[in-house]
Amino acid sequence: MKGIQDYYPDHFAQCYGCGRLNEHGHQIKTFWDGEGTLTRFVPKEYHTAIPGFVYGGLLASLIDCHGTGSAALALAKDQGIELSDTNAPRCVTASLQVKYLKPTPIGGELEIKGKIKEIGKRKVIVEAELYANGVLCVVGEVISVLVPDNFGL
Amino acid sequence: MKGIQDYYPDHFAQCYGCGRLNEHGHQIKTFWDGEGTLTRFVPKEYHTAIPGFVYGGLLASLIDCHGTGSAALALAKDQGIELSDTNAPRCVTASLQVKYLKPTPIGGELEIKGKIKEIGKRKVIVEAELYANGVLCVVGEVISVLVPDNFGL
Numbered sequence: 001m002k003g004i005q006d007y008y009p010d011h012f013a014q015c016y017g018c019g020r021l022n023e024h025g026h027q028i029k030t031f032w033d034g035e036g037t038l039t040r041f042v043p044k045e046y047h048t049a050i051p052g053f054v055y056g057g058l059l060a061s062l063i064d065c066h067g068t069g070s071a072a073l074a075l076a077k078d079q080g081i082e083l084s085d086t087n088a089p090r091c092v093t094a095s096l097q098v099k100y101l102k103p104t105p106i107g108g109e110l111e112i113k114g115k116i117k118e119i120g121k122r123k124v125i126v127e128a129e130l131y132a133n134g135v136l137c138v139v140g141e142v143i144s145v146l147v148p149d150n151f152g153l
Numbered sequence: 154m155k156g157i158q159d160y161y162p163d164h165f166a167q168c169y170g171c172g173r174l175n176e177h178g179h180q181i182k183t184f185w186d187g188e189g190t191l192t193r194f195v196p197k198e199y200h201t202a203i204p205g206f207v208y209g210g211l212l213a214s215l216i217d218c219h220g221t222g223s224a225a226l227a228l229a230k231d232q233g234i235e236l237s238d239t240n241a242p243r244c245v246t247a248s249l250q251v252k253y254l255k256p257t258p259i260g261g262e263l264e265i266k267g268k269i270k271e272i273g274k275r276k277v278i279v280e281a282e283l284y285a286n287g288v289l290c291v292v293g294e295v296i297s298v299l300v301p302d303n304f305g306l
Contacts, residue, residue: 014201016208024199025208046177048167049245050305055169055178056246057217061210092202092256093209098249152203 003029003039004072007088011153017065028062030069030114037070037114037126043106053103054110059138060098062112063128067142068093070114071124075146078119090151091124091144104130104137122146156182156192157226160241164306170218181215183222183267190223190267190279196259206256207263212291213251215265216281220295221246223267224277228299231272243304244277244297257283257290275299 005018006029016025030039041062049055071091076083104110111131118125123145130138158171159182169178183192194215202208224244229236257263264284271278276298283291 011204014204016200016202017210019201022199022201024197044177046175047169048172048175049169050243050300051164051167052305055214056249057170057210057214060213060217060249060251061208064210064213090203093253095253096209096213096249096251098213100246100248103245147203152205 001031003031004069004076004083004088005029007083007085008090009086009088012090015065017061018069026061026065028065028069030066030073032073033113037066037073039066039069039112040109041112042109045106048106050103052106054106056100059100059104059130060096062110063098063130063138063140064093064096064142066112066114066128067096067126067140068144070116070126071142071144074116074119074124089146091146093142094145095143096140098138098140100138102137104132108133117141154184156184157222157229157236157241158182160236160238161243162239162241165243168218170214171222179214179218181218181222183219183226185226186266190219190226192219192222192265193262194265195262198259201259203256205259207259209253212253212257212283213249213293215263216251216283216291216293217246217249217295219265219267219281220249220279220293221297223269223279224295224297227269227272227277242299244299246295247298248296249293251291251293253291255290257285261286270294
């Protein structure tokens with residue numbers, strides 16, 4: 001299944017977190033799941049914090065990129081933008097808040113679920129919940145803003 | 154110069170962000186710089202967001218680990234703990250807030266400066282500022298809590 005990140009033009013697909021063209025990065029993919037959004041990710045063994053648990057900085061990164069991906073999906077839907085390889089909104093993060101409710105066990109797939117809390121013309125607020133084995137471990141909120149198509153060129 | 158992370162016992166030194174024993178990780182080092190704390194880091198070329206700028210998830214990770222390192226330094230100072238290879242406080246992050254004031258240019262050393270905003274027996278709040286080429290690009294706040302010595306064993 002294609003994620004929103006598969007539609008970003010090449011110069012927007014270099015991100016360490018979500019760029020399909022960044023061979024060193026996480027290459028996450030975010031898509032609609034009912035009314036919400038979903039990203040799945042399996043941390044590597046070395047993405048550890050205290051042994052047995054996932055590194056909090058990685059969890060923050062996942063929530064960050066899940067937030068911008070969810071925001072792009074929401075803007076496309078809201079503005080009736082038809083996604084194609086050369087036409088997808090691209091957002092960056094203005095602010096990120098992460099609360100670690102409990103240590104996130106390492107060794108399986110994580111699910112990050114998103115809910116669009118607020119949407120404007122250029123700004124989207126996404127609430128995120130991160131689950132390990134069905135248990136809610138981390139919550140977050142991401143404020144994303146749309147960037148111009150030629151940003152960084 | 155030794156960072157607080159050089160004093161963590163081995164099982165607390167595995168963290169992808171700051172563990173000296175994690176060969177895949179960032180291995181950051183945090184130390185006192187006058188009244189505040191300091192961490193320096195040079196992102197790799199592939200730690201990109203939009204081309205030309207550093208990936209926000211990495212910046213959040215750096216602020217996260219700088220926060221726990223600063224908290225450990227502050228607790229050691231406050232409680233008169235003499236640092237040694239088997240005796241250093243170790244904190245984890247309870248919550249993390251990051252505001253991206255402007256895109257952080259890639260290609261040089263970043264400085265993350267910390268200020269101890271509040272300190273209790275187990276909880277420390279650290280304010281962080283991240284600079285690239287002397288320009289303030291990101292601010293953050295980290296709430297860290299002390300973990301028991303045997304956590305994760």
